[in-house]
Amino acid sequence: MQDADERLLRAVMALLTAKGITSAEEIAERVRVTDAASPGQGARMVARAWRDPGYRALMLQDGTRAAEALGIPMRGAPPLGVLENTPEVHHLVVCTLCSCYPRAVLGYPPFWFKSAAYRARAVRDPRGLLAEFGTHLPESVRVRVVDSTADYRWMVLPLRPAGTDEWDEERLAAIVREGDMIGVTQVAP
Amino acid sequence: MLAAGARVRVRDDWPETRGPCHVRTPHYLRGRTGVVVRHLGDFPNPEDLAFARPAERRPLYHVRFEQEPIWREGHAGDEVQVEIFGHWLEEA
């Protein structure tokens, strides 16, 4: 079924190349650069913020500059907003209108994030949705769903799990997963 | 310019019924009342960018709403927070 669209892609690329607009090499390089982004980048930011109150403050105030401070390329990327989870408030990120995602710090969005089920349910049944990911929040915690509708891209600064006080940054970063930074899961040590 | 803490209502307008458009204010918020969390900055109007028209910079706000009044279901106290352009907001 995808064959027709693969032919369409090849035809469009051939035309754009003939017109000097782009080239196969340029596309391949862009694929390479895009593939290099991964949730590991966001995880480093989270780990740094957990250990360094100054960095945490920067991250909450200006996510883009915080990412750049760790060498994550952000030129041309949309502004990055960071949502801090607390014992009282748990954030969940969605884009109900399409699939806006903090790609510069987390890489490509996962399949589920782009699905109709996720986009529809997040703003109306976030707790049922979280249960699908094995996440169950206490009644006392408020869920705040952040619907990415405009220029910002949002990531969650999740709660640091108990029992990790002595861990160094690398060890902390290794336990922070993509889902933790979108809000569908909580970090487990 | 709307200040943090300002009560605002999202305009109950439906450009979708008047012809091709590109609107980034979700349907479920139209006519709803919320509170401005902060001004996020000024950005070119996507409604015009989508049609390759010159796009004026407009103020963008983060606005917080309670979920339960919208759907008449859900966990009381849960919220939804959404980026909304100033031209979609009225003081409530």
Next chain:
Amino acid sequence: MTAARHPGYPLPVDENANQTPPEDRPRARHDLGGVSRFMCEPVDTAPHALTAFDRQVDALRQILGMKGIMSVDELRRGVEALTEAEYFGLSYYQRWMRAISATLLRKSVITEAELRNTLSEMP
């Protein structure tokens, strides 16, 4: 409602208690927040690897954006203009590919004749 209010932002109780529920509003097809049709649909939480096609379409979109040929807003509008069958039947990047080619044609970056000829000359 008995929920405690966030100390910094006491949220108003929704004034228009008798408002038409979101179901009955004339929403656009892609405007999916809370849409009943999907509320009982399970989320496929399994990882799905991107194909070479997916990555190339993604890269193409980025390059067109960087070169000022097609903005992400134009892409979104193009995806929103797909038919019901296309929007819910095609994969994510198939939708992008359709929207990209429709936009390039509409803006005369490429022409129908050129595209037809190129396709017919391909194996």
